[in-house]
Amino acid sequence: xxxxxxxxxxxxxxxxxxxxxxxxxxxxxxxxxxxxxxxxxxxxxxxxxxxxxxxxxxxxxxxxxxxxxxxxxxxxxxxxxxxxxxxxxxxxxxxxxxxxxxxxxxxxxxxxxxxxxxxxxxxxxxxxxxxxxxxxxxxxxxxxxxxxxxxxxxxxxxxxxxxxxxxxxxxxxxxxxxxxxxxxxxxxxxxxxxxxxxxxxxxxxxxxxxxxxxxxxxxxxxxxxxxxxxxxxxxxxxxxxxxxxxxxxxxxxxxxxxxxxxxxxxxxxxxxxxxxxxxxxxxxxxxxxxxxxxxxxxxxxxxxxxxxxxxxxxxxxxxxxxxxxxxxxxxxxxxxxxxxxxxxxxxxxxxxxxxxxxxxxxxxxxxxxxxxxxxxxxxxxxxxxxxxxxxxxxxxxxxxxxxxxxxxxxxxxxxxxxxxxxxxxxxxxxxxxxxxxxxxxxxxxxxxxxxxxxxxxxxxxxxxxxxxxxxxx
Amino acid sequence: xxxxxxxxxxxxxxxxxxxxxxxxxxxxxxxxxxxxxxxxxxxxxxxxxxxxxxxxxxxxxxxxxxxxxxxxxxxxxxxxxxxxxxxxxxxxxxxxxxxxxxxxxxxxxxxxxxxxxxxxxxxxxxxxxxxxxxxxxxxxxxxxxxxxxx
Numbered sequence: 001x002x003x004x005x006x007x008x009x010x011x012x013x014x015x016x017x018x019x020x021x022x023x024x025x026x027x028x029x030x031x032x033x034x035x036x037x038x039x040x041x042x043x044x045x046x047x048x049x050x051x052x053x054x055x056x057x058x059x060x061x062x063x064x065x066x067x068x069x070x071x072x073x074x075x076x077x078x079x080x081x082x083x084x085x086x087x088x089x090x091x092x093x094x095x096x097x098x099x100x101x102x103x104x105x106x107x108x109x110x111x112x113x114x115x116x117x118x119x120x121x122x123x124x125x126x127x128x129x130x131x132x133x134x135x136x137x138x139x140x141x142x143x144x145x146x147x148x149x150x151x152x153x154x155x156x157x158x159x160x161x162x163x164x165x166x167x168x169x170x171x172x173x174x175x176x177x178x179x180x181x182x183x184x185x186x187x188x189x190x191x192x193x194x195x196x197x198x199x200x201x202x203x204x205x206x207x208x209x210x211x212x213x214x215x216x217x218x219x220x221x222x223x224x225x226x227x228x229x230x231x232x233x234x235x236x237x238x239x240x241x242x243x244x245x246x247x248x249x250x251x252x253x254x255x256x257x258x259x260x261x262x263x264x265x266x267x268x269x270x271x272x273x274x275x276x277x278x279x280x281x282x283x284x285x286x287x288x289x290x291x292x293x294x295x296x297x298x299x300x301x302x303x304x305x306x307x308x309x310x311x312x313x314x315x316x317x318x319x320x321x322x323x324x325x326x327x328x329x330x331x332x333x334x335x336x337x338x339x340x341x342x343x344x345x346x347x348x349x350x351x352x353x354x355x356x357x358x359x360x361x362x363x364x365x366x367x368x369x370x371x372x373x374x375x376x377x378x379x380x381x382x383x384x385x386x387x388x389x390x391x392x393x394x395x396x397x398x399x400x401x402x403x404x405x406x407x408x409x410x411x412x413x414x415x416x417x418x419x420x421x422x423x424x425x426x427x428x429x430x431x432x433x434x435x436x437x438x439x440x441x442x443x444x445x446x447x448x449x450x451x452x453x454x455x456x457x458x459x460x461x462x463x464x465x466x467x468x469x470x471x472x473x
Numbered sequence: 474x475x476x477x478x479x480x481x482x483x484x485x486x487x488x489x490x491x492x493x494x495x496x497x498x499x500x501x502x503x504x505x506x507x508x509x510x511x512x513x514x515x516x517x518x519x520x521x522x523x524x525x526x527x528x529x530x531x532x533x534x535x536x537x538x539x540x541x542x543x544x545x546x547x548x549x550x551x552x553x554x555x556x557x558x559x560x561x562x563x564x565x566x567x568x569x570x571x572x573x574x575x576x577x578x579x580x581x582x583x584x585x586x587x588x589x590x591x592x593x594x595x596x597x598x599x600x601x602x603x604x605x606x607x608x609x610x611x612x613x614x615x616x617x618x619x620x621x622x623x
Contacts, residue, residue, distance in 0.1 A: 030581040036601065098492050100583055107578035110571075119538040122571040199554070199602040206584030213583075260531060260545055260557075267575045270536040321481035339485070343492045350496050355506065355570050360499035361577045365585045367495065372583055428589050429609030440502075444495035451488045458484060 009331075011147045012224045016154060017217040017234035018241070023157040024213030024302035026242050028164050028249070028292050029107050032271040034210075035254040036262045038184040039191035044207045045247050047194060051416030053211040055409045056376065057239045058399050059383040060215045061232040066386070066395040068227035071313040072218035072306065073379055079390065080382035087319055087452035089378040094307040094340075095448040096371035099364050101300070101344040102351035105131035107268075108296035114269040115289030128352045132345060134297055139341045142305045145330025146223040149305055153298055160295025164288060165245035168272075171279050172252025180278075182255045202428070205369050205420035210246075212372055214239070215379065219306035228396035268292060308336045318464035320455050325463075363440050366424050370445040373421035380413035508566035511594030511618050516546055516558050519614035525550045525607055535561050537575070539568020543596065548607050556607035558600045560593075572597050593619040 012020075034041045063076040071078075071086070073093055078086030109130035113120035120126045141152050176182070185191065196204070217234055221227050253262070257274050269292070273285050312333025315325035326335035350357045357364075386393070387406050399405045427437035520527055529547035534540060543561035563569035569592065576599070580586040588601040589608055593615050600608035 025582070027582065029579050033579055033581045033587040036587065095492065096583070099496070103578050103580060106574050110575055110578060118536075121575065122538045122565070122568040124567065124570075127571075127574070199604045199606065202585060202603045203587065206581055206587065209584040210582035260533065267537075267579060273536060321484055323481050323485050339489070343489055346493050347496050350493075350500055352574070354500045355566075355573075356503040357496055357500040360503040362586065363499055364496065365577075365580055368583055369585060424585075426604070429604050429606060430589060430591065430612035432613075436502075440495075440499065444498075447491045447495055451491060454484065454487070458480070 009145075009147065010223060010225045011150060012220055012230075013226075014230045014233050014237065016150050017220065017224060017230055018237040019154050019157045020150075020217045020220060020302055020306070021214055021234065021238035022161065022241050023153050023298045024216040024306070025211055025238070026157070026161045026165070026245055027299050028161065028168075028295055029268050030210060030246065031168070031250045031253050032257075032262050032268055034246075034250045035257065035271075036259055037194070038254050038259065039187060039251075040194045041250050041254065042192040042247065043194040044203070045210075045243070045250075046192075047204075048207040048210050049243065051412050051419075052208045052376075053214065053239060053243070055380065055413030055416070056211065056214045057235045058409050059379060059413060060218055061235045061397045062395055062399050063379070063383060063386070064218045064221060064231040065228045065397045066390075066393050068221045068224070068231070070219075070222040071310045072221070073215055073375060074310050074314055075221070076218070076386075077378045077382045080385040081378065083319065084452065084456060085378060085382075087314055087456065088449060089375050090307065090310045090314060091452045092371040092374045092449050094311050095451075096368045096375075097303050097307060098340065098343050098347060099371075099448070100303070100368050101135065102131070102348045103365075104296055104300045104303075105135055105348055106351065108134050108293055108300070110267065111269055111289050111296060112293045114267075115286050115293065124352045128349065131348050131352070134300065135344060135348065136341060138297060138301045138304055139337050141301060142308065142337055143328065143330065143332050143334060145328075145332050146220065148330075149301065153301060156294050156298035156301070160291050160293070160298050162241065162245060164291050164295060165249045167288070168249040168252050168275070169245070171275060172248070172255060174279070175252070175256050180256075183258045184254055201423055202426055205373075205423045208416045208420045209369060209372055211242070212376075213302065216302055216306045219309045232397040304337075304340065308333055308340055311336045318461070319452075319459060320463065321458075322463055362428065363437065363444070366441045367444040367448060369424040370421060370441060371448055373417045373424065374445075374449060376417040377414060377421070380410045380417065383413075384410040506592035506619060507594075508569060509594045511596060514544065514560075515593050515596065515615055515618040516544070516560055516598060516611065519611040519618070520546070520548055522614050523610040525610060528555075533559060533561065535572075537561075537563075537568070537572055539563045539565055539571070550607050550610070552606070554605070554607050556600055556602070556605040558598065558608060558611070560596045560598050562595045563597070564595075569595065569597060591615060591619070 067075050067079055069075040074086040074090035077089040109127045110121045141149050269289055272288055276282055276285050324335050328334045399409050425438050427434045431437045526549050528549050531545045533545050534542045541562045541564050545559040548556045576590050588603055590599045
């Protein structure tokens with residue numbers, strides 16, 4: 001039974017909403033990997049913006065203002081495709097996290113190790129201990145509800161993501177201004193065009209999902225002061241911050257650090273150290289590592305809290321057993337948070353201590369891609385369908401251009417995500433048995449997407465809360 | 474269809490198992506990469522055997538705990554493809570596996586990792602671009618080298 005919750009306090013304004021999206025999307029750990037591409041990273045980013053970032057921002061703004069209900073993608077897709085569609089979309093968003101959590105937790109732990117003593121990264125016990133402290137600590141922050149997690153998110157994203165990005169950009173400008181050697185060829189427009197062929201095609205899915213998370217603010221609709229006014233503005237503000245920080249910081253790294261130093265060796269901190277050594281500010285590496293660690297925690301928190309809140313709403317509506325429908329006095333979905341933390345801990349344990357899981361992580365990453373693509377395919381399809389099925393629902397923000405505009409935006413988004421789904425099934429060329437690869441990815445994706453159908457199969461009125469007219473069993 | 478309290482708990486456990494199953498399955502399917510010393514230059518030997526030219530070689534030492542040095546090869550094949558393949562040796566299985574974790578942890582956004590990586594004895598072998606046909610030609614020989622112990 002739930003404790004009496006503090007009924008959805010309206011604590012979120014424009015800035016807080018924007019910071020939720022920035023926390024979910026902007027990650028310093030992306031920069032060195034993208035900087036390898038030199039000037040052509042601009043082309044890749046533009047491609048990602050055209051086929052995903054802009055469409056998802058516009059779609060999110062329209063859907064969030066039209067249906068400013070709790071549950072984010074669940075509420076939007078449910079309007080178009082019913083409860084089953086909405087539940088599957090939300091569950092895929094939640095379940096892909098559980099496979100992805102070890103990635104961001106491991107990043108956080110290895111970055112912290114770099115700040116303390118890099119040798120610690122090779123100690124699986126240190127790694128696991130830090131991962132668990134961060135994971136359960138973030139879960140504890142989520143336990144204290146929206147107000148606490150918002151404060152943490154606002155401060156954390158500024159200190160851990162925006163400030164380090166601006167610092168990297170500033171150093172890049174200083175590098176240019178002081179006449180130091182630029183390690184990539186001089187800029188020409190032709191160099192910004194990305195090379196797209198069979199070798200680079202798998203990277204397409206990566207670039208599309210680089211901006212995944214722009215819908216995250218939608219999960220917080222019930223706590224938003226003025227969703228109709230603030231959602232579109234928050235989408236725009238967060239998109240601008242993300243694009244500026246991402247593109248300029250990536251270029252700053254690309255012009256300073258030779259590509260030969262930007263391969264696997266370039267964990268973020270290795271790249272930062274190279275950068276700061278060159279700039280003569282080695283002393284700043286440790287504090288920077290701490291800030292980036294905080295950025296990793298905030299990135300984790302955004303993905304940990306949003307979809308869990310959505311799942312709490314689904315449970316509240318009686319689509320999951322009462323076991324999942326436990327909220328505390330702060331309005332946090334404690335049961336979902338606890339189950340999430342337990343499953344995530346077990347997967348993290350396997351990730352750290354079972355080296356063969358590490359080797360197979362490519363397949364797990366592919367599952368994450370497929371699950372996320374399912375979410376976004378459903379969101380873009382819902383955007384288009386709702387313009388036909390519910391044309392009169394007031395939408396304070398409407399994608400301009402009428403039906404043509406919606407088809408262009410939804411079509412681009414669908415193109416990007418469907419292609420990413422297909423590309424996600426392509427095994428790396430060195431996988432000798434592609435049937436095993438594709439079979440594993442599809443089976444894993446199915447297993448992680450199917451629970452909503454099981455829940456709905458067993459659903460009964462007793463799962464509804466008493467106050468909603470149902471009975472507690 | 475109705476379900477008892479115990480049934481609900483079973484349902485929750487089933488969902489938990491569905492999550493852990495894929496990870497466990499992959500962990501069991503894939504063989505652990507044994508740590509042992511591979512002599513010589515496995516990438517150069519694999520390239521020679523596959524008829525791929527080594528256009529350039531540079532020595533590299535990655536800034537990672539336990540890294541003891543390696544080489545970065547620029548390889549070209551008769552079809553005109555180019556691949557950059559870096560090797561780095563590690564002084565223990567722990568430090569090598571930590572590098573693998575670091576690689577996985579740096580997948581951009583929520584996407585896949587950039588480049589391809591395999592483990593060959595004490596080495597990590599890392600190739601870009603991600604789907605390099607040249608790397609695909611080298612992998613059988615590299616996997617053979619990974620199995621052979623000295």
